[in-house]
Amino acid sequence: MADTYLITGGMGCIGAWVIHHLLENDKAVVNFDQSTDTHRLDWLMSADEQEAITFVQGDLRDTDQVKSVIKDNGITHIIHLAALQVPMCRANPVLGAQVNVVGTVNIFEAARENDINHIAYASSIAVYGSANDYPAGLIAHDAPKLPRTLYGAYKVANENTAQIYYNDYGISSTNLRPYTVYGVGRDQGLTSEPTKALVAVVKGEDYQITFGGKMQFHFASDVAKQFILASETPSGGALGFNMGQPPQAVTEFADIVEDIEPSAKIEVDDKPLPFPEGFDDTELKAHFDTVYETPLADGIEQTLAHIRRLGDAI
């Protein structure tokens, strides 16, 4: 059977990059998303390239729709990304739980019914607590989960769901826990401001990032490639990995931009986000033959060039 990849949330930032990289490798792609807004795909690929995508508009909360998309399209690989982010879960906790928690159960259940024995899905560093919950230094991948947001609590529920589906049905899974993803298409969510700053710089506008402190930045293209590899690499369990990269200050991000684009004016507030600075990726590096880690300066340079190429389209 030919490989066919189901991407949930393929209209989103990471999903659009996943689809872009899968199509580069001539893979068959089914994009299951509630939205029909292709703006992020349009920023990454031409209309002709998008012809190769099978679009299925559907709601992750609908068990039957999720089962059908897998059954009807001969899915062999699943990359489950669709979710509501921190601000949306905070604004509408019930909807957040329906999409993020029930939606993920629907994916596992549909996989079980269709004999798919491995799933890659997105978790988040929001499963962890704040810095003072842990010893100093990078947080280990198996440190206690002490979420401080509903979004984080829902991601913990997903990780526990994955463990039970492995224990009870032998469906293995790999989740990745990104921190701050940046790159073309990162235009919503709590940590989208560094990317919004890059768009502002190219447009000749000033930008104020409303948080400071240190964090780990991941280039969206790298995250997407790691998700693809996670879907293709059996895990023999319900595994979860932090994504690494050295913790860097948000002011450092702004300094790099100003080095590349001396006219840039990015202000950075002092207040850090309520998350630790960094998470240890030793296990990620032990599990995968390849870990995609574009250095921050290169990722920023590529993103600025990409935004310039898009011109008025972004």
Ligand SMILES: NC(=O)c1ccc[n+]([C@@H]2O[C@H](COP(=O)([O-])OP(=O)(O)OC[C@H]3O[C@@H](n4cnc5c(N)ncnc54)[C@H](O)[C@@H]3O)[C@@H](O)[C@H]2O)c1
């Ligand atoms: N971007 C980050 O920095 C980051 C960090 C950690 C974890 N994550 C996780 O990675 C995943 C992808 O993130 P992203 O930045 O690409 O998100 P995004 O918000 O850009 O995209 C999410 C997509 O999910 C779709 N969606 C929402 N509700 C749906 C529903 N009921 N049915 C079908 N589709 C629905 C949306 O239409 C959207 O296209 C998410 O699970 C997110 O929690 C992202």
